[in-house]
Amino acid sequence: FGDGPGAPGCGAELDRQTRLVARCGKPDMREQVPEKKARCDHYRWHEAFNLYSLPLVLVLCTAGALGAMDGWYSCAALFGHILFDTVWITWKPEALPRWAAVIQIHHLITLSLLLHPLRNPEHAVYACYEGLCEYNTFFLVARRQFKGASKIMNIMFWATFIPTRILVFPIVIGMCPKLLRGHGLGEKLNVYGCQFGLLLFNCVYLYTLLRPRKSKVG
Template sequence: MKLACIVHDQVNLVLLPLLGALTVAGLTGHAAPELVTHVFLAYVLADLVWVAAQPEAVPSLPGFILLHHTVTAALLVIPLRFGGRFHTYTCLDGLVELNTFFLIARRQWRGLRQPLSIAYWVTFVPLRLVLYPALVPVFLAEMRAESASWLETLVCVGSQVILTAFNVLMLVLSVLNWRKRHAKPQDGKQQAEGEAAKGPTAAKLLHAGVGVAAAGVGGVQRATVTLRARTA
């Protein structure tokens, strides 16, 4: 791994837990949600400039990272424009950085790869594959309630759709990488020992994440209704 990538990862291993904690604080009333929006926008723009100036700072696909950050920055303009509960949606979307932390941590802390992989998959499904698509119709309803212009609606809803698609791409790449790592031919006793040593597979971890996600779908819907009631 290149030094630039290691440095970028180490910086994010410090910043991402702080961002994750800030989003939780914003959702629980221990931090102003509008502060979360401003901090996240500053982080995304700073990382956008970093990756643009030094593409080797990420292990692969710097173009996709730049696209992701550009779309995220566009989405963060919406709470700055409309304020109120839209800042709380920043906190909800921002929870995904906890999963990003596990992604980077398992890459850098090889000795803890197995427990970090479990944490990665268990948080991946509810945050990236359930919460993000669940917020698409919520955002559409909110923009209609605000009588937003078609362009503002397109930026808000379209950005969330693109970020959801990015999460699906991450799933595909993660599964392909897992299959590549375990594709080495083995025979007889070596194969049996290898299977015993693998521990939880990606499929099992995904299944565990789905269990967590099932409970989360209703939670997203209830939280949205409560949020609307409080701000009505």
């Protein structure tokens, strides 16, 4: 999350170099610059990955939600995308602007939830409904990357935020008592726990976006 123009860690790296200059004189550029460049590269590669892969995932989720294709395949594609992304940001947390640990937890909860429709294909369509929140993720990334169209992307970001992140999840949760009838306690705990966890995440995320920013003094 976040809309900083630079890659994560780049500013911190420059600050570290400034401190090194103050303490030791000119920094060893052979050591510092490649490290900074690598951190920035991982950020750019991850952003590009989302910009190119999310549209495909969204086409599949939309088709599954509309009944145009078997939702199980949509869930499988979404599961694969999130699993790959989880491995990436675990390997290179600097690929995200911030909150890498929080996103890792969010991804793990999502993967755990997706195991249910993968085991129960008749429920895959509901996972496709919730998978539409990736529209919001796409516009979040696009807002950072397409500076010339940032206003349009910001409008699309907010236009997709409330429907896909705040409204869909409570609706699906309300369907769970009927959908999970006959399932074991462990399955119910997994589904309910993950659903409420993701809804809580979205609400906290909304709060962080709307809370007043503290102005810096000096």
